[in-house]
Amino acid sequence: MNAPQRPPSAPLRPARRAASASSSIVREILKVTMRPDVISLAGGLPAPESFPVEALRAAFDAELRGEGQARQALQYSTTEGHLPLREWIAAQESARGIPTAPDEVLIVAGSQQALDLLGKAFVEPEAPLLVESPTYLGALQAFNLFDPAYRAVPTDDEGLRPQAIDAALARDARVLYVMPNFQNPSGRTLSRSRREELAQAARRHDLWLIEDDPYGELWYRQAPPPSLRAFAPERTIRVCSFSKVLAPGLRLGFVIAPRECIELLVRLKQATDLHTATLTQRAACRVLASGLLETHLPQVRARYARQCEAMLAALERSMPAGVHWTRPEGGMFVWLTLPAGVDAMALLSQAIERNVAFVPGAPFFAGAAQPSTLRLSFVTVPPPKIQAAVGVLCTLITEALGAAKESA
Amino acid sequence: MNAPQRPPSAPLRPARRAASASSSIVREILKVTMRPDVISLAGGLPAPESFPVEALRAAFDAELRGEGQARQALQYSTTEGHLPLREWIAAQESARGIPTAPDEVLIVAGSQQALDLLGKAFVEPEAPLLVESPTYLGALQAFNLFDPAYRAVPTDDEGLRPQAIDAALARDARVLYVMPNFQNPSGRTLSRSRREELAQAARRHDLWLIEDDPYGELWYRQAPPPSLRAFAPERTIRVCSFSKVLAPGLRLGFVIAPRECIELLVRLKQATDLHTATLTQRAACRVLASGLLETHLPQVRARYARQCEAMLAALERSMPAGVHWTRPEGGMFVWLTLPAGVDAMALLSQAIERNVAFVPGAPFFAGAAQPSTLRLSFVTVPPPKIQAAVGVLCTLITEALGAAKESA
Numbered sequence: 001m002n003a004p005q006r007p008p009s010a011p012l013r014p015a016r017r018a019a020s021a022s023s024s025i026v027r028e029i030l031k032v033t034m035r036p037d038v039i040s041l042a043g044g045l046p047a048p049e050s051f052p053v054e055a056l057r058a059a060f061d062a063e064l065r066g067e068g069q070a071r072q073a074l075q076y077s078t079t080e081g082h083l084p085l086r087e088w089i090a091a092q093e094s095a096r097g098i099p100t101a102p103d104e105v106l107i108v109a110g111s112q113q114a115l116d117l118l119g120k121a122f123v124e125p126e127a128p129l130l131v132e133s134p135t136y137l138g139a140l141q142a143f144n145l146f147d148p149a150y151r152a153v154p155t156d157d158e159g160l161r162p163q164a165i166d167a168a169l170a171r172d173a174r175v176l177y178v179m180p181n182f183q184n185p186s187g188r189t190l191s192r193s194r195r196e197e198l199a200q201a202a203r204r205h206d207l208w209l210i211e212d213d214p215y216g217e218l219w220y221r222q223a224p225p226p227s228l229r230a231f232a233p234e235r236t237i238r239v240c241s242f243s244k245v246l247a248p249g250l251r252l253g254f255v256i257a258p259r260e261c262i263e264l265l266v267r268l269k270q271a272t273d274l275h276t277a278t279l280t281q282r283a284a285c286r287v288l289a290s291g292l293l294e295t296h297l298p299q300v301r302a303r304y305a306r307q308c309e310a311m312l313a314a315l316e317r318s319m320p321a322g323v324h325w326t327r328p329e330g331g332m333f334v335w336l337t338l339p340a341g342v343d344a345m346a347l348l349s350q351a352i353e354r355n356v357a358f359v360p361g362a363p364f365f366a367g368a369a370q371p372s373t374l375r376l377s378f379v380t381v382p383p384p385k386i387q388a389a390v391g392v393l394c395t396l397i398t399e400a401l402g403a404a405k406e407s408a
Numbered sequence: 409m410n411a412p413q414r415p416p417s418a419p420l421r422p423a424r425r426a427a428s429a430s431s432s433i434v435r436e437i438l439k440v441t442m443r444p445d446v447i448s449l450a451g452g453l454p455a456p457e458s459f460p461v462e463a464l465r466a467a468f469d470a471e472l473r474g475e476g477q478a479r480q481a482l483q484y485s486t487t488e489g490h491l492p493l494r495e496w497i498a499a500q501e502s503a504r505g506i507p508t509a510p511d512e513v514l515i516v517a518g519s520q521q522a523l524d525l526l527g528k529a530f531v532e533p534e535a536p537l538l539v540e541s542p543t544y545l546g547a548l549q550a551f552n553l554f555d556p557a558y559r560a561v562p563t564d565d566e567g568l569r570p571q572a573i574d575a576a577l578a579r580d581a582r583v584l585y586v587m588p589n590f591q592n593p594s595g596r597t598l599s600r601s602r603r604e605e606l607a608q609a610a611r612r613h614d615l616w617l618i619e620d621d622p623y624g625e626l627w628y629r630q631a632p633p634p635s636l637r638a639f640a641p642e643r644t645i646r647v648c649s650f651s652k653v654l655a656p657g658l659r660l661g662f663v664i665a666p667r668e669c670i671e672l673l674v675r676l677k678q679a680t681d682l683h684t685a686t687l688t689q690r691a692a693c694r695v696l697a698s699g700l701l702e703t704h705l706p707q708v709r710a711r712y713a714r715q716c717e718a719m720l721a722a723l724e725r726s727m728p729a730g731v732h733w734t735r736p737e738g739g740m741f742v743w744l745t746l747p748a749g750v751d752a753m754a755l756l757s758q759a760i761e762r763n764v765a766f767v768p769g770a771p772f773f774a775g776a777a778q779p780s781t782l783r784l785s786f787v788t789v790p791p792p793k794i795q796a797a798v799g800v801l802c803t804l805i806t807e808a809l810g811a812a813k814e815s816a
Contacts, residue, residue: 006507006641006666006667007642009668010642010643010666011614012668012669013530013582014530014672015528015529015530015531015532015554017528018530018676021672021675045483048480048482048483051483053472053482057468060472061465061468064465064468071457071461072456074461074464074656074658075459075657077657109681110681112680112682113680116679120426121426122423122426123423124423141679142679144679145528145676145680206418234417235418248482248484249482249485249686251681251684259417260417261417264422264429268553271524271549271553272680273681274546277517277657277658277688278657278658280688
């Protein structure tokens with residue numbers, strides 16, 4: 001197609017916050033992985049085979065049949081979200097032992113939007129914001145627009161270390177952002193005792209906890225410990241997504257928090273996009289109310305567990321000594337730590353030449369990055385290709401180790 | 409339903425920007441108008457009878473049939489938006505004589521989201537931002553979060569006055585926000601010559617123009633003058649919505665701007681919500697590509713023209729001398745100016761007691777408000793009810809005028 005004649009753009013002069021919004025490295029990597037010859041361990045996409053296509057088709061169809069109902073499903077609606085969907089979510093959460101009312105639930109257009117609203121609500125320019133290290137890249141992107149001064153809470157093999165939250169770290173901070181289940185990027189899960197300690201630390205230092213939980217339902221053998229709301233309901237903002245349990249292309253998620261907090265977020269969402277798509281909310285509510293998840297989620301969990309096993313087996317089989325990795329109990333990601341001196345960014349360039357992609361660890365750090373870390377995702381790649389891709393990485397890492405020894 | 413036991417919320421301590429996001433008066437009024445006995449001239453809802461229900465049902469159904477296609481429609485997609493939809497929009501715009509390429513188009517989750525992204529992109533705290541007076545309330549809400557120093561560009565009966573944009577008014581401003589077609593709230597349309605003058609003023613003072621155009625397709629007898637992009641394509645950011653031509657519950661809109669600007673907005677949208685719902689974009693694209701609008705829009709226009717006629721006839725028939733109103737040539741709103749001394753906010757309280765609602769003019773002003781103005785919408789109310797509601801307003805205004813005379 002010929003591009004039409006276009007005049008040059010006037011100079012843009014963006015606001016300072018916008019000038020800092022660089023395209024993420026992940027976005028650039030994902031473009032490479034669109035090439036069909038590339039085996040991508042980079043994406044964060046759920047397995048499309050897991051989408052409940054027929055249930056969704058029937059639900060959209062039902063919402064758009066019957067004139068009166070269809071016109072409601074296509075009209076503007078309330079910012080809080082479709083009440084029956086909020087009721088379903090509140091009932092689910094209550095059934096897990098955490099009493100929740102519908103007015104403690106806000107429907108959002110995917111959990112990334114929740115992070116944007118929470119950035120608007122709580123991030124004061126240049127004020128401290130506590131995050132894990134490493135933490136979810138998308139949260140950093142959302143919060144960056146509001147110019148926080150990040151403070152990294154130390155982590156170890158079991159995830160965030162609540163004991164490390166002392167008065168100095170918490171000074172002037174209002175919020176701590178954490179992904180306790182099958183964390184992106186590390187795959188780690190916070191133990192029950194650490195959740196209790198984190199709740200205590202939050203009370204001690206008057207911190208709100210943003211609990212980002214997109215993967216909690218994707219456990220392999222047993223459910224993770226309870227939500228942070230079980231331990232600090234008065235100061236936990238729980239962010240959830242239907243992207244991994246239904247489908248991401250719907251852009252549907254929700255926030256559970258004390259009513260005062262939900263009311264604040266509702267005002268911000270009204271200014272941000274009025275409300276989440278009416279039709280999508282109603283169709284999703286129809287699918288959820290049918291009880292589909294009871295049969296659907298066990299299938300997704302089994303699929304993801306098999307995929308994770310294939311990844312861990314491939315790593316066991318071929319990784320050279322000195323490479324360490326996490327053993328996730330759910331979710332979509334394994335986190336590798338290479339021997340010091342092997343740079344994951346350099347490794348990526350070489351891997352792409354051999355048609356393998358992954359995400360280097362550096363962009364997941366708010367503060368000082370660990371350059372010898374990387375994230376592998378495994379849910380969309382057939383096991384033989386996982387094996388092949390890991391084989392390529394092993395070769396490259398072994399070569400890099402040899403080169404490092406020679407130059408030493 | 410019994411509310412579950414809930415602990416009191418921890419103190420919220422929101423960021424300064426969030427504390428200023430008060431619930432809009434319109435939102436409060438709309439709650440009142442949910443009562444079935446109220447005749448609401450307050451809403452900005454399009455007429456649900458105008459939604460192309462069957463075409464949308466068929467399109468969603470088609471997207472979710474066929475396994476491979478359905479899984480694509482439910483998967484994550486690109487931030488820019490569905491390419492065939494961007495191509496359709498670019499072709500439409502080009503066919504109107506304004507050459508446009510798909511990479512000059514960004515799909516958004518409704519035009520309110522475009523305003524949020526533009527606030528992020530261009531509004532520097534406490535820096536000047538030019539707006540009409542009155543202007544669209546939703547734009548003020550979106551921009552308020554980024555703390556602009558508004559400067560009101562004077563308007564007259566023909567809308568914004570480009571001649572009034574002098575060096576003093578434009579000093580340090582980067583952006584002017586304007587709704588040139590059937591403006592919300594005034595119903596006014598900028599003439600072709602004013603558009604030319606506005607483009608010249610923008611060039612002279614190096615301003616970007618945000619052209620918000622949700623209603624442009626809703627003309628009654630003839631199309632409005634061309635988009636500002638026809639006069640200043642290098643510095644116009646055109647914001648459009650499918651809310652009024654398809655249905656608002658889809659939350660679907662788009663931005664057309666120079667590629668550099670679109671690239672900036674894409675980075676911001678990625679941080680804000682990743683992308684607009686894949687399924688919705690694909691279904692809408694299917695409906696649009698079918699040529700539905702060619703038969704659908706004339707019906708919507710005819711309906712809205714009839715509704716507007718009913719409103720204008722009711723006003724002519726009964727309003728007392730000294731009340732002035734606009735005569736829109738498209739869109740959804742009439743703007744009333746009452747005699748000085750009649751306060752529209754006080755009038756609203758009385759009107760609600762008699763089961764009639766409207767929106768007072770004050771919240772539409774960024775600077776000094778005109779308290780004796782109000783907005784009437786007419787597209788969803790059957791003509792006999794329009795007549796009845798206007799009758800109530802006439803009675804109340806006449807009483808207020810009498811009281812004002814007595815106390816004078």
